[in-house]
Amino acid sequence: MPQLNPEFFVSQLFWLAVFFTFLFVFLWRVSLPRIATVLEKRQNKIDENLSSAKELQEQAMEIEKKINDQINKAKVETDEKIKETINALQEDVSSQLSSLDKDLEKKISDAEKEILKNKDDQMKNINNEIANITKLTVGKITDIELSDNEINKVIEIHKGSFN
Amino acid sequence: MAAKDSPLKQFEIDPISNIELGGYNISFTNSSFAMLITVLVITLFLTLTVNTRSIIPSRMQLISELMYNFIAQLLSDTVGDNGKRYFPFVFSLFMFVLIGNMVGMIPYQFTFTSHIIVTFALAAVVFIGVTILGFINHGIKFFTFFYIPGVPFYMHPLLIPIEVISYLSRPISLSVRLFANMLAGHTLLKVFAGFVVSMPFFTGVFPLAFIVALTGLEILIAFLQAYVFAILTCLYINDAYHLH
Secondary structure (H helix, E strand, O other): OHHHHHHHHHHHHHHHHHHHHHHHHHHHHHHHHHHHHHHHHHHHHHHHHHHHHHHHHHHHHHHHHHHHHHHHHHHHHHHHHHHHHHHHHHHHHHHHHHHHHHHHHHHHHHHHHHHHHHHHHHHHHEEEEHHHHHHHHHHHOOOOOOOOOHHHHHHHHHHHHHH | OOOOOOOOOOHOEEEEEOOEEEEEOOOOOOHHHHHHHHHHHHHHHHHHOOOOOOOOHHHHHHHHHHHHHHHHHHHHHOOHHHHHHHHHHHHHHHHHHHHHHHHOOOOOEEEEEEOOOHHHHHHHHHHHHHHHHHHHHHHHHHHHHHHOOOOOHHHHHHHHHHHHHHHOHHHHHHHHHHHHHHHHHHHHHHHHHHHHOOHHHHHHHHHHHHHHHHHHHHHHHHHHHHHHHHHHHHHHHHHHOOOO
């Protein structure tokens, strides 16, 4: 087995020491610090971004709170205004309704009075017409001249039956 | 032993240029070349992909960052806050073993992690480092690491030697695990590659298909062994901080 041949042991150890020492020193002094710098830089950047993101989030939350406050305020205000308007309108409506009611009542009573008056007038006319018709009819049929008083007496007697 | 088409021939070391220093042979070999490639791949990749240092990473930069975070996570999970100091070392170890294994998966490329001397050297660095760390952190009290509390007193003569042996065998188990996995995997690939050539007619297709599947498995093992090496290193570091 060539591995157990001591001929090149010293050479192997010598070059191993040379190359491994070089590698170790180079990585230790040059390569690894570079990579560490990059990683650190990135971590810093990430931390920075995270903290600024947090800040922005807080700001956004504050703004959201403000907006909500304003919305609530506006809601309360509008609610009040709506209530006020509704109340005013209701008052207006009720006052108008009551005035209308009064008007109507007045008109109705006026109309009733007129109707009653008309009814009375008509009743008088009817009585006169009945008397005239009776007078004419009786005169034509019997040649008896009835006086108005006689006719009125009869009508008064029978008034209850045809009225 | 190392015949022309032996499956072990791939592990032979060939010097590229012969160098001698103070009477020792330190020739630059194909193994050293693989280490060079490994180190170049790691350093260039980790340097170039992160060159722009962009906050939004490119895909390649993301790979580097994922590796960084992978080991950082591993270390913080096992050791905790104390582990940050050892991050460069554990990361280098992980990358060196991982890319070394991956470079070995390239056909005709040498796998230096399949050499026990290399893996043992790495494991010995970990072992010695962790032991020194233990004595720095706990002084002479570090020896109580071998003393398991809550065990009947008559068991200690048996348990303490076992603990000592298991502690001393750590570098061996750590290095042999990696070495044996790489050795076995590459040998198996070579053996089946030999079947592809030697089997009659079209039946060589079957070992070829097996090699394709095995290559996928070997890449998985390459990652897994690097991970195991790194996580065991982390656990040993943790032991140096927290005794029983």
